[in-house]
Amino acid sequence: MNRRNALKLGASALAGLYVSPIWGQYKICNAAIRANGPFEPSWDSLEKYIVPDWFRDAKFGMWAHWGPQCEPEAGDWYGRGMYEEGSWQYKYHVEKYGHPSKFGFKDIIKVWKADNWNPEALVNLYKDAGAKYFMAMANHHDNLDLYDSKYQPNWNSTKLGPEKDIIAGWEKAARKAGLPFAVSVHAAHAWNWFDTSQGADKNGALAGVPYDGKLTKADGKGTWWEGLAPQELYAQNHPLSENPSGNSSVHSQWNWGDGASLPSQEYIEKFYNRTVDLIDKYNPDMVYFDDTALPFWPISDAGLRIAAYLYNKSLQKHKTVQTVVTGKILDEQQRKAMVWDVERGQSNSIEPLPWQTDTCIGNWHYDRGVYNRKHYKSAKTVIHTLIDVVSKNGNLMLNIPVRGDGTIDELEREIVTEIGVWMTLNGKSIYGTRPWKIFGEGPQQESAGALTAQGFNEGKGKPYTAADIRFAQKDKILYATVMDWPENGRAVIKSLGKSSPYYTKKIRQISLVSTGEKLKFKQHADALEVYFPAAKPKASYASALEIIS
Structure with missing residues (x-):
């Protein structure tokens, strides 16, 4: 039996x-x-x-x-x-x-x-x-x-x-x-x-x-x-x-x-x-x-x-x-x-059904040593995890360790506040979205670790760069998040070129979600080039683009 x-x-x-x-x-x-x-x-x-x-x-x-x-x-x-x-x-x-x-x-x-x-x-x-x-x-x-x-x-x-x-x-x-x-x-x-x-x-x-x-x-x-x-x-x-x-x-x-x-x-x-x-x-x-x-x-x-x-x-x-x-x-x-x-891990593909990752900025239970060594996850790391998970049909559950007396420390509070800054500016590219045809592109995923046991593959890949893109969609709008600020002033998105099998519509407008600023762009056969403004907005380590056809 x-x-x-x-x-x-x-x-x-x-x-x-x-x-x-x-x-x-x-x-x-x-x-x-x-x-x-x-x-x-x-x-x-x-x-x-x-x-x-x-x-x-x-x-x-x-x-x-x-x-x-x-x-x-x-x-x-x-x-x-x-x-x-x-x-x-x-x-x-x-x-x-x-x-x-x-x-x-x-x-x-x-x-x-x-x-x-x-x-x-x-x-x-x-x-x-x-x-x-x-x-x-x-x-x-x-x-x-x-x-x-x-x-x-x-x-x-x-x-x-x-x-x-x-x-x-x-x-x-x-x-x-x-x-x-x-x-x-x-x-x-x-x-x-x-x-x-x-x-x-x-x-x-x-x-x-x-x-x-x-x-x-x-x-x-x-x-x-x-x-x-x-x-x-x-x-x-x-x-x-x-x-x-x-x-x-x-x-x-x-x-x-x-x-x-x-x-x-x-x-x-x-x-x-x-x-x-x-x-x-x-x-x-x-x-x-x-x-x-x-x-x-x-x-x-x-x-x-x-x-x-x-x-x-x-x-x-x-x-x-x-x-x-x-x-x-x-x-x-x-x-x-x-x-x-x-x-403490992420799927390496779009999952057919909704899922969740749970992770923590430190240890699950409060650890004074993590505080003393300033070894908490940064807001940047949390946001990158969230964007990647959402592109693959997932949710992020984040633990903030609480002291025995019921408070969180000032370093944790700073991280939580910084997360809030990014979410306030870019939340429309996260909430209510669904996966696109592909979750993204770029070199980071090639280095990602495989899931083991409950998960435990977070942090095993290379850091995200401006060449890493993550996608999500909502209300006929495509969101493409550039996972770092392109220092040369332009983001290149190969999956959105004119000859791409994924996006066949003509792009009419691209905006920076955090500021609403409309950006110049060129759609070549092999890639989409998006030209970023000279001034960086707040929390620019991940820049969501709103793409309208």
Whole structure:
């Protein structure tokens, strides 16, 4: 029995049994009741999904990938790395907080206060920068729900740390700003991601002393967390995965293969209930899953059930599905059922269906070292990524790392503001566009790296030059963006010559989008020459041209 056929067994509206092959074994799961509607928890049913126009038109979103792991200001996956003996995060943790047998991740949550967080101010800043939708992290692999969570009642941000409903604050700000509201959900992987917390030092004075990952409610007597059950957070009451590679086995096991320790049905159903609770309370317009396809695929249909629930719920409210679900590493059928998300990477061709890339100007969680070294992506790099992605039928979701206290630093603010300058001047060449016959021309694409795993090919190509052009179209207008200012005063676009098979109409007018200035041009047989003004406009590292026939 193959995996897809196994899932079909659970797609019945009668919610019978779901049978999944797990490397020679079979597992029986109860299928939860789904929202009434035509979508069933199977790929064959979900592939009828059509991406809503609001998402296709928006093109540019911004993300607050923010939670307790931002409090130490030591980068991404801190809650895992702090338990990896010898790693820089482990050393940092021991020096700043103490040994992880005494001060674990649960204690990081306690000291995270978010005391300077102003969601309305940040969302308005992002809107001013050109963002057309906003996403907030609802939970990370650290398993803390950042909302008033019915099914994670003790380990959520309303009870610990900030004692605030983070998602409610972000949602209110986004709705007030008139932006579609998205949430990102990562917690399916806590089962294996936190396995380092089961360890102990192999060297030093505390060798052999267990970290806090196996603590239970009974161990809390006399502590600040008395009455709480750490296993509701760490979920480590199970054997470690097989085939570990050094301190980490989680990467190769992201799809629950390669000897991964498989989560219990109780764990899976709790995740399902937490996510449906999130959907019902905050009505997100988009749910981003940091998973291969959907959560727990292919060992469970829980992710399929969530997607079907969300689509049916939206259909009941809007008459058409207006919600978006994203997932990673999708096959051809799965890309019809949801939006393909590429992490830190770009497709190398026009995709037949809308997709999204997600990236960050620094590390996903705030990293003071990136700030100190001034290693953030520039506004120029962000804009070049956006233009390239849009030319290939994609959207860009950009994370601006937030400090533990809820603020962004002045370097980040400068970058966001500069992005806004370009978007204000050139946004009409981005928003609401669709791909042209080809995405572009020029030498940069020849050097672009291939996608690997979730994506991870950004920055592998040569820098863009004035010889690199990216196209998009809207309302019978062709936009050609010259990816750097031509210092010789003219841009040459080979794809728009008179003999080009792509553009056969006579060009009547070309304008610089940022200023509206009409430009002189000559259309030769082999290329179009466009003559640029002597004075550069603001943010001239990418110049959109409006071409009218």
